[in-house]
Amino acid sequence: MNSSEQSLSRFCTFCGADLPPGHPRFCIECGQPVESSLRVEDAAPHATTGPTVRLANARTGQIVVGGTVKLPSSGAVPPGLWFTPELPGPDDIVAIYAPLRAVVGGWSGLTDHGWKKCDQEWAADGTSRTLVRFTVERVWFAAPGAAHNMRLQVQIGAVAHADEGRTRRGFRYRIGADPPMDVVAAWWIEGQTPRFDLPVPQIQIMAPPRVPRVSDYPETVRRMNAREAETWARQGEVHGLFRMPNSAQQRTPAGRGIPLIEVSALGALLRFGGAVERLYRVQMFRPLVCDAATWKRLKQRIAQEAASLGLDMNTDAMIEWWLDREGYDGALFERNAHPYGGGRAAIAFRRSQIALIE
Structure with missing residues (x-):
């Protein structure tokens, strides 16, 4: 291996992460084969725009790329942008951002960024793969003074098939693919008190705004x-x-x-x-x-x-x-x-x- 290849092989050309010592077969950050790191990055597949949902974000409208879970609606309301005094009800849709990181061609969710590994089991799909489950909690909130200043606690779950250990720290999916996430539970919080008696709105899981x-x-x-x-x-x-x-x-x-x-x-x-x-x-x-x-x-x-x-x-x-x-x-x-x-x-x-x- 020449010096140029040695330099390139220390970085994953799909996500840019440092590679561990030795001769790893896969990047521990994004799961791509390390052999790809020896190619010129220009040859890597470029991300293509998949399903998009336009949501108001700060002072401008931004396109959130990466798809949604179950409710691909442009009427979903992100945190901080609900202005009415009433709580959003079962007929309303709110959007919650999952803690994801942009990688080449898609997104990854890692234990370094808020996700917690909760359990694992055999995949029972005829292979020796392990199904690993992750969870994270996020909070949806209204604009100041709206929705009685109550917060919606949302628990999101995700699954990944562990292959040679590379996905035991998280999961990854490509733009345009169905994200391996779902809402596990949701409940309102008033002050410090959970309000399980109140109905919750429909919840749309969103990737963060993806800046090209x-x-x-x-x-x-x-x-x-x-x-x-x-x-x-x-x-x-x-x-x-x-x-x-x-x-x-x-x-x-x-x-x-x-x-x-x-x-x-x-x-x-x-x-x-x-x-x-x-x-x-x-x-x-x-x-x-x-x-x-x-x-x-x-x-x-x-x-x-x-x-x-x-x-x-x-x-x-x-x-x-x-x-x-x-x-x-x-x-x-x-x-x-x-x-x-x-x-x-x-x-x-x-x-x-x-x-x-x-």
């Missing part, structure tokens, strides 16, 4: 000479020279993306002298620029705003949703605000934002 990122676009990195690349990059707000340690989509502080590390002037001279790796330019018109302290405060703000809309989940979807809502097309982290080492790190959300200098 790298693998959702059928794009490749641009190729330009040095002068063309500089002119192209200076049309935007990020003007440095960068190296790209890995071309695969990865999980970054800003969600799914491709990190590029800024190089010094000396590094650039060595590159053009043939002593170091390739250099790249990036084009971003409205990047989020922040240092470690600013990013720490901003993450707290994002969590608070997401919680007000029922999107309080420990997944990249929360950060990706907020950055998209605010109109950012990339991120630029100071050297103390990212885990990659070296200079500043630019996080590209699309391959078309990157140009290889030839």
Whole structure:
């Protein structure tokens, strides 16, 4: 195996997760075969849009991609957007967001993100597979002052067939497929008191808003000479020279993306002298620029705003949703605000934002 293959094999090209030591056959995050990590990621299948439901979300309408469970209705009301004083009744439909993380071509739910493994049993389907069950509790709530300020506690269940252990930490499904989730139980809570005597509305399980990122676009990195690349990059707000340690989509502080590390002037001279790796330019018109302290405060703000809309989940979807809502097309982290080492790190959300200098 050459050095390029060794670098690629340390990351899953389907979800960008780090692979464990040794020679794993499957990614423990998304379940895809590790053999796929040795292919160029451009050859990976691109996500296609499946069933969508338009729900009001924050100040804009967003399309929630990933399908629904049993009730594909655009009339479902997400958390924080019920404004009448009465409780939603059996004829009403409310939407609850499941804590899911976007992966290439679909979604995953993991024990790292709120799901709990509750039991497992033989699948009884003629194979030796094990059926693993997971559960998570989510809360639906109305707008402040509405629905008597009561909350709807919703328990969601999910199942996955464990194959060689890779799905024992969660489950995965593709866009357009039926999600392996269902509502297990639901009850109203008044203050701290459960109200099992009150009827509950119909409940629609939704994936979080899916913001298109790298693998959702059928794009490749641009190729330009040095002068063309500089002119192209200076049309935007990020003007440095960068190296790209890995071309695969990865999980970054800003969600799914491709990190590029800024190089010094000396590094650039060595590159053009043939002593170091390739250099790249990036084009971003409205990047989020922040240092470690600013990013720490901003993450707290994002969590608070997401919680007000029922999107309080420990997944990249929360950060990706907020950055998209605010109109950012990339991120630029100071050297103390990212885990990659070296200079500043630019996080590209699309391959078309990157140009290889030839």
